[in-house]
Amino acid sequence: MPAPRTPSPARPHTFTQRFSATRRGARLARLLAAHQLTEWGHPHGTEAHDTVVLVVAELAANAVLHGRVPGRDFALSLARDESRGVVRIEVTDTHPARPARLTPGTDEDGGRGLLLVDALAADWGVRDRVGPGKTVWAECALARRAEPER
DSSP: OOOOOOOOOOOOSEEEEEEESSHHHHHHHHHHHHHHHHHTTOOTTSHHHHHHHHHHHHHHHHHHHTSOOTTOEEEEEEEEETTTTEEEEEEEESOOOOOOOOOOOTTOSSOOHHHHHHHHOSEEEEEEOSSSSEEEEEEEEOOOOOOOOO
């Protein structure tokens, strides 16, 4: 007699990974975030996917460029909250300086990352963490799934 089947556990709605504080680490964070969003049902080319991936790319780049402490990694966490319709992105580094949103001149090459995050995210901010450093977080809206016609 076969054993009764138990339902498979729900897939987790979180993703957390540490990365080297290098350009390669920032790129890998972006690629794995894109993969995770696809796994959660938000494929490449959808507004939710592309927005979250861009915000992850900006926050990871900031962690590598401005939050880097030699010999220390940075961490990326994603949490999908379907009830609120958001993905929460958290990037943690060990540098004590808090990020500042700048308004660079038109002839300057950089300084627009947090302007992009501010424009794309529903909300974002910075919080202290236990130990050295800080966590920069952002919440991006998920597209509402279409209700089936009745």
